[in-house]
Amino acid sequence: MHLVSILVSALLAGLLAAVSPLLLSRLPEPTAEPEPDMPVKIPYVELGAVPRLGLWLALPAAVLGAVAAATITEPRLLPVWIPIAAATPVLAWVDWKVHLLPYLIVAPLYVLSWLLIGVSALWMQDASVLLHALYGNLGVFGFYFVLGLLGPMGYGDIRLSAVVGVGLGPLGFIATFYGLFFGLVIGAIAGLVLVRGRLGNQTPIAFGPYLLLGAFAALWV
Template sequence: MPSTLRRAISEITPYRTPVLVASVPAAVWAVWASGPGWSTPALVVLAVASTALFAIDASTHRLPDAIVGPTAAAVAVLLTVAALADSAFDALLRAALGGLALGAAYLALHLVNPAGLGFGDVKLAGVLGAVGAWYGWPVLWGVALVPFLVGGLVAVALLVSRRASRTTAIAFGPYMLVGAALALTGARLGLLA
């Protein structure tokens, strides 16, 4: 068994029940959110991987390379196949630019405050940016901004309820994933045009 696969399995094992339970609805949502088309497998892979990333980051404040890396590679290959099948080279270019742009923005935030935003968040941002941009520039904006809105609202609620203080570390990966899902859902519903 390849070492990356062994590491991914070891990262997921403590969370296997919630990940397995959440993977099916995540995959169903991805099929719906992507609409009919060749990009569906890429979104399904990202959605299923997101269930593991969400559980792990919420618990350990880590987004493991053993999951983010293969997910990024699979999404890149599947979007390339989708572009070839649909002659959607404009969408592929937009995805590449969106991934680079959002990854670079998160890298800048990481460099400003490494303790506030981990490098796993930077790598995940590239994947989410690529997928969001595949569906259009407005979706990329949603993928970029909604996580900060959702994370900010939750942080305020935690502060007000005194379940957290100003120094409490909060994993940002789950908010990135929820924000991306909300942006893609908004796009599917025609709210992001």
């Protein structure tokens, strides 16, 4: 049964990620003026039209879906992690290329995360699942909101952190803490490597991918 849940989770996450370029190519372009230190904005339609992008996004999404199914001990908490796994590669792709996390991907993902947590709570007949999701949402979002006030954290990353908090909260305080910790560590290491490679280029680091990878790394704890 455990193997079946791993395969189903990987398949669903991979299929959702495979169609994400179609969604990406239909997103409206942001109307706000870009920050002066940001890279040139590549249109979403171009980002979504890269050959075989669906396949390249589906592969890591399937791996993340399998990781979630293999490591979450309560399978009724798994559903929320499937769309998060599916969205991680496309969000990482966009953030890496244009340093933006599209609101029209993150906001529906946030709403869907709460809906699926509600399904899990009904399935488990345990209202505390919703309470812990709220704690995770507020705690992780609050942490990154303060971090954004103190440093160059983008608000797209702060919004995305709320999604991560909803997923991690029901898994407990330890998982939530390590989700924060691993995200910061992975982001810091990658930032040092990238800044060193840029030889002084001050373009901000795309933090969204590391925030998400930190959450999946915390599932192993």
